[in-house]
Amino acid sequence: MLSLMPIAARSGLWSAVFFFVLPIGVLAAEAPLHQCFSIEFFYDSEKNEATELQAKLQEFADQRGGLILHFRDLHDSPEVKTRLDEIAKHFRLADVKLPAVYGMKHIVADVQSPDQLNSRLNEILRMTAYVRYGCPHCAATKAFLAKYGSRYPALEIVYKEVITSQAANQEMQGLVRRYGQRAASLPVIHYCNGLTIGFDRESTTGKKILQTLDYWSRSCASQKKSSASNVNAN
Numbered sequence: 001m002l003s004l005m006p007i008a009a010r011s012g013l014w015s016a017v018f019f020f021v022l023p024i025g026v027l028a029a030e031a032p033l034h035q036c037f038s039i040e041f042f043y044d045s046e047k048n049e050a051t052e053l054q055a056k057l058q059e060f061a062d063q064r065g066g067l068i069l070h071f072r073d074l075h076d077s078p079e080v081k082t083r084l085d086e087i088a089k090h091f092r093l094a095d096v097k098l099p100a101v102y103g104m105k106h107i108v109a110d111v112q113s114p115d116q117l118n119s120r121l122n123e124i125l126r127m128t129a130y131v132r133y134g135c136p137h138c139a140a141t142k143a144f145l146a147k148y149g150s151r152y153p154a155l156e157i158v159y160k161e162v163i164t165s166q167a168a169n170q171e172m173q174g175l176v177r178r179y180g181q182r183a184a185s186l187p188v189i190h191y192c193n194g195l196t197i198g199f200d201r202e203s204t205t206g207k208k209i210l211q212t213l214d215y216w217s218r219s220c221a222s223q224k225k226s227s228a229s230n231v232n233a234n
Helices: 051-064 078-090 114-124 136-151 166-178 202-215
Strands: 035-043 067-073 100-103 106-108 126-131 156-161 188-191 194-197 217-219
Touching (some): 035 051, 051 114, 136 202, 156 166, 194 202
Antiparallel strands (some): 035 217
16 A cells, blocks of 8 residues: 655644645654655656656765655556645645656656756755844754754755845745745744744744654655655655
8 A cells, every 4th residue: 555645734834734644753752863854756657757857866865865765656556646636636736747756845746857856856855044143043943953953864954144135035035925924033944845933942843843844754764775666665
């Protein structure tokens, strides 16, 4: 049976998620040392084998580390088509044009080239924190991410100063409008196709951040070699 990754609920709460079959992970009392993000690659072997893109995706994962790949041929199993239909429904798409990549609450359809694939994967795997100098909550965020960031080897963490950089400020405001939120305080943290605004403490805001990252990942210790025929991996 095809085990499925979570698809996030479309609601005003960025942290709200539900699962079709099994959650990839939850925040446990004793969390695994490293978490690997799961990336699904959907393709149609009868129309477009996407051989070059599969090879480039594997190369990207090997170089970056911290990723578990799942190659889903539309004709391997009816469950693959069902899975793709559920993703399309969630994103309110008539269909998902293949080849497509899904992971960390992002869908990238109709991938045309290795360069596009690499660029979008880098975006998906990036966490951007918009901060300002002298902000105690921003300092707490940096300390928290310094403590836990290495738990996710594939995650890139970027800090952007919104007072000294007009471009960073405009970028942040654009994201706030895009997600229909109001940036009442800093930091503003963009990751997993959502925003966290403000940072209280590790036991509250920090816990929610880890919960979200863990939903989209699994213990790297359970990682298996990627395979085009391995449709049972989640």
